[in-house]
Amino acid sequence: MTADDRPLVILQPAPQRPERIFRPAVRAELDRLFRVVDLSDDQDPASFDRALPEAFAVIGQPDLPTERLAEATALRAICNVEGNFFGNVDYPTAFARGIHVLGCGPAYAQAVAEHALGLALDVARGISREDRAFRSGTERYVADGNADAVLLRGARVGLIGYGNLGRALRPLLEAFAVDLQVHDPWLPDRALAEVGLVAAPLPELLRRSQFVFVLATVTSDSEHLLGADQLAALPDGTRLILVSRAAVVDYDALWSELDAGRILAGVDVWPEEPVPADDPYRRLEGLVFSGHRAGGIPQAFERIGEMVVDDLRQIAAGLPPVRMQVAARELVGRYRNRPVG
Template sequence: MPGSADSPARVLVSVPPRLREQFFPDPAALKALGEVRLLDDHRGLPEALPGAEVLVTSWGVPPLTAALLDRAPGLRLVAHTGATVKPFVTAELWARGIRVTQAGAAMARPVAEVALTFTLALLHQVHRFDHALRGGLPWEAAEQAPPRREILGCPIGVIGASRTGRAYLDLVRALGAEVTVADPYHDGAVELDELLSTSRIVAVHAPALPETRHLIGARELALMPDGAGLVNTARSWLVDEDALLAELRTGRLDAAIDVFDEEPLSVGHPFRALPNVLLTPHQAAGTDPGRARQGRLVIEEIARYAAGLPLEHEVTPELLGRMG
């Protein structure tokens, strides 16, 4: 049975200290959940699990296998502070009646804002100017850039009307962009080829599913108009990185990228040297308000569980199959 005032939930928080401070800046909010135990390192999870009723997870937690779950026969809820739970959730959880929830909804806004930032930077060629000036080019040479554009009236294509995709859509529409969407589940969506061939900026927000592996490859990149830009704050899974690098080396397209096939991105990676590429180290969701919002969402879900109320962000086996 869920914890109550007489029998509070036993909560194990497997979140490293630095992240824990960001997710739960008010320690009292955690303590209000029940009997809370803090685990600083995921490697200690097997020894810490016995007696836990609720497990709060963060990135890097190991797969919750049958052998690990055998150590926590009373576990009833796993609450993830991030979005995707695919790296660690197994069918064994549902087989044992353990429920799963996650905080992805709290991450949509900051990621969408970074995607918007990328969009504006590519349209105004900020990345090229910055690269030229930092690279030591003379002022007159640094002034040279492809034609710049405004977002007002700009044709922008959005691949995937996910939570983040919808948040991005709201932002760019509010600034006057002309938007098309490619998503099999979105009303009014267009075909991917049409979107690619008619958009000045293409923003990728699709989930990482078997059918979306390298959704954007050499053929698709070739459909994009000269001077167009690709924005990817979603998953590197969606874009053929080798094909993108080959296209970018020609200078025909620009790109702004937050996610990579191999992270950390090596110091010598060719992306780093290209003037038509804007790079960030997989930090699109890492705002202080966003992280605190993720923590609040997790706390609220645990409170709903303890009160016997429906979870608002529950992950089911069916939903997991559609998640990135």
């Protein structure tokens, strides 16, 4: 393949920077295999539109409505590197044209799973709470600081959602011999049973769990999936770990439960980010705060670039993508994701 007949790839990955997701060797591989039109610092729609008719792939998540896709006659792949499928793409047209719509969600799964486990251990044992007490001179020693401590080992654990995050978290939890149940309405009970999991209706999972991990994406069906009634069903002392999408939970209802001291929580995602300075969540002792940090670590970002290059190579060779998440035509229109700041 000569330089002139390499497939053209538009690189417009905002909010990512190319150097964040492509290590030098991986970027060199991308440039060797493809003619890269790098629009990272050029947000002029006219520049994008000039390159689009010849584009084999788009790396990024720019607006691709029907009119733009009509001009993209050579387009074979859209590689979303932000982490969410947005409503700014005419997905039915892309699917009808055989354009691969791919997401980078799997790149974050291991990092999020490990962070979720860390939050669970923290709220189980009061680690960051007692650290704060030490810094204010009010620390407690030995049993005095353990009145509400619990073990994760052998605990009744519920996973809400069993996608990328659930599959990454499960092996970490196996080391603790937990009694695990899963609620995921997008998966048949028998599909979960085939991998040794117990499926449970949401009310049952909430009533019995000592730890609940919220791992579900936000869709038209799951907005405020955990409202006041569902949170009230949690047993006293439940540890709630929220690392997927803020809109899955009613934060006013969650605040009430935490303020009453009835449950504890580790929370990584927020309805408004940054969290306002006067937000009442800031004064809660039963909360471990995390500022949307679970997935965005350097190793995860670099994996995105590797996944993009591998799958574009696959598609250019007439093979299916194997590393990125393939958008499901039945689901992509139901997502209610918003950009991560």
